[in-house]
Amino acid sequence: MANKLFNEFHAHTKQQWKQQAVKELKGKNFDETMIWDIDKNIHIEPYYASEDIDFQSTKHIQQAQNQRVNFNWQYREMVRYSSEKETNSLILKLLKSGVDSFLIDLSDVLLSDVEIKKLLHNIKLSDTPFFFKVKNQASNLVNELQKVAPYQLKGGIVNNPFERWMYTGNWDENHWKNTAELLRKVQDYPQFKAINLSSHHYHNAGANAVQDLAFSLAQAIEVLDKLSQEGVAIQDILKNIEFSVSVGTNYFVEIAKLRAFKFLWKKIVIEGYDVDASLTNSTSFHCQTSSYYHASITPQTNLLRTTTEAMSAIIGGCDAISILPYDSEDEDADDFGDRIARNISIILKEESYFDKVIDPSAGSYFIEVLTKEIADEAFKLLQEVEEMGGIMEAFKKGFIQEQISLEHLRKQAELAQNKYIMVGVNKFRFDEKPFQKKATSSPNHDSNLVLLPNLHLSAIFEV
Template sequence: MANQKERLLTEFAPISTQEWMDKITADLKGADFTKKLVWRTNEGFNVNPFYRREDLEGLTTPHVMPAEYPYVRSTRMDNDWLIRQDINVVDLSAANAKALDILGKGITSLGFKLKKDQINVESLSVLLKDIFPEAIELNFVCCISVAAKLAGVLTEYFAQQGADVAQCKGSIAFDPFKKQLVRGISNPQWVTHCKALLDASKGLPGFRVLTVNALNLSNAGAYIYQELGYALAWGAELLDKLTGEGYSIEEVTSRIKFVFGIGSNYFMEMAKFRAARWLWAEIVGAYGEQYRGQVAKIHQQAVTSTWNKTIFDAHVNLLRTQTEAMSASLAGVDSLTVQPFDITYQESDDFSERIARNQQLLLKEECHFDKVIDPAAGSYYVEYLTNSIAAEAWKLFLAVDEEGGFASAVEAGSVQQAINASNSKRHAAVAARKEIFLGTNQFPNFTEVAAGKIKVEDEGPHTCGCGEATIEKLNFSRGASDFEALRLSTERSGKEIKVFMLTIGNLAMRLARSQFSSNFFACAGYKVIDNLGFKTVQEGVDAALDAHADIIVLCSSDDEYAEFAPEAFKYLDGRTQFVVAGAPACMDDLKAIGINNFINVKSNVLETLRGFNQVLGIN
């Protein structure tokens, strides 16, 4: 009986790909399959609506077990990642108290952001009091100009504490290309600085002190293949230059930490981390067979990206960070930082930090994501994505290599230019609602005001004396920033802009277009006045004027616009702004009589609303 149950699926006849295609084509009723269902990604390849085993034929993705070179599935035989939280150290004692508190709440990796004057043994003695360095991963962020000094101070502190440095794990976030990428400042001496840090870190064998900070690329709006391709070129540059200075492959790779951002594209982000393990192993393995073991394993920290986070309807950020945390943890990263949902507008508070911690704890304790290694393996879709992202990232890696390497590319500004161009394209997609930000450019909270809660101020120009900006730097404007600026300008103007829905005619069409228009104008912070319907155009216009409407939106069916629109426009006689919701066949005729404002699914929402703000005197 048991054997019969095991063979249950054999009772069903196999279905061929062609049979699936025939069924889908029939259901499309003449619509083009490619245009309707095939998705062209920003990464440069197509994604089909379904995948089968035959789609894996010819893919170069290695078929290996976890912890087997080239580690596409995992670098280890478990999936237990470290839960990291960073502390901005203002007061040393307060930071120590906070660190001890969150260690008791599930944190297994601590990060400290230090100021220059805090880098001494005395400060560390206060900051790390009662924290056992052998039991917790310790990570430090400081100005890159004092990173080597920090390594020496840490070594001295551990010696004073009698710590077993062989058991101490952590990192110093030294990014040798931060000056060029973030500040636009040339840094030709980066190799010298790396050497000084490596030498100062000899007493910290478990600390990774060279950071490939691809998080900055993600936060600047890079596409996934760009983030990965440039990160690989970055790591290869470190390997090439430092081995040329006499350091061994093992010495360099054991010191490199890759920090990636996590975006909201769930499966593609998962595939990115798998591809990163694979390609980095191939790069290290190219130095010889002897390097196709432990030394070729990448160390990945993942951080939820800020590019897709919003100020308005900020609790939606919780949904974004949750799916991002799922992508990274299922993909097998080594450590994970979930940024609090309020990071876009204030110094995070205890509540938002607790929720961010608990998001990871839930994935471990409730979902058991740490119990399964690479659960996506074998998925036709994820394997295809892994291969495709790897292929596009590898092309970019080779292109950077032909340009002279990553250092030359960032000094020339070509990396920054490419990513800024991607940022601009993504902003354009957000403006036209081709990329959706729930609560910002689609389905906004109509009544929300946000100016009062914004407490994070612009840092202003960098003044550490590290040089003048001569190179194009990365643009870190978030995807939602344009819509937020638009809505905040309305809010800060003190004006209450009223948009009146003149609904008339066909019930289904007027309701649908009223809902669309309400969401459209609410993105600018306008007050929307919706209506169930009017018997006549004159009745609707009179009601709008009685309500002191600044904009009247005619909502009806395409067929009825030929009658209703001219009548409403003539009766209104320029007393307020007039808009037609839709793109009716009679649009040219309506434009001929002076009706110029139309909104529909093809409208550039941002530019349209900016135009209304200008007309209505809002700067």
């Protein structure tokens, strides 16, 4: 019966579909009406078919995507340190509220002023992954952790020298030597990541998916090269890396971005460093929802944004996720926004069963084509950066800033002309009193560098 039914439906080529679409448009330009761009060289069509697929490339992309063997992603709560007692009480409370991983922000305090034993009272780091954000104090922190937790640690260190340098111009000349020493200290902790490579500073300055990928991978190459020169084996570097990636509002593009990220990372490690592909399986991916697209005047719309961003991250294959509260720009916000942010992850797991499907994006012609196109363009941009001498040289020459600035200006123009729609910003807007952003002091920096800004796209049209 089924065979007879389907015999009534005849196969059509993509060209036949397009001819019918042009007819239905009744004189409107097909390209202008139906095709949209996410990059100067990446154009999204309204319809994809099997004839669009390069099955050999798809096979390699899928192999990279399948490196994730744990589908039970962690929800990582970001906690800013206040005092040992207050922070410890908050952590213990959050452990009962659906949080299974933490990022403790110690970046604004001296470790000598913090009693780690009191901070981690009644907390076991072999059960719950703890990541600690620090500024050039990583080795000292690990020394303290080893004193109070003489067992297998889970978690890692978040010390982003590239991000700090691009924002402030300050670089620690001993960074690579200190990092090599740190890796030797944690070599017996397979679930502790000592190197965190972030894309947030690119994304929040306006970078697109291709730029996010290329510049993040250029950072990783710099790390592999510099630490190799310090005598650290490639396999010891690889097992210590976690990528932390910002995820924006473009649902399918962000899924494809993460898939392309894994594919390119495996390609670079295998072809560039001649090591076994399985070594990339130890690399973890943490995702964070975007602050770049947050609306401050109509903040409730941020709930919708962070939900789709979280979905993209999970379908793309993140190992851990942090979801920004919808009112993260509000100085007077209480913990309700944090609670709602956690609920998004919980609902996607417990009610939507996102953790029950191995790879929900597999087999989509659209996602497969988009993944390959993003990967191809990102690799071309990465090659440009490497030809300039790497990420730091490209930044010193202004290449990184110029590329991101052009992309930010393009987004800004499209928003102003209503070519790009943001609900609550340039459409369906309900004006309220905007959140007041916290003032930040201007740090000392090398005046010869043109620094990356930390932008908020919707704020341009709301203040």
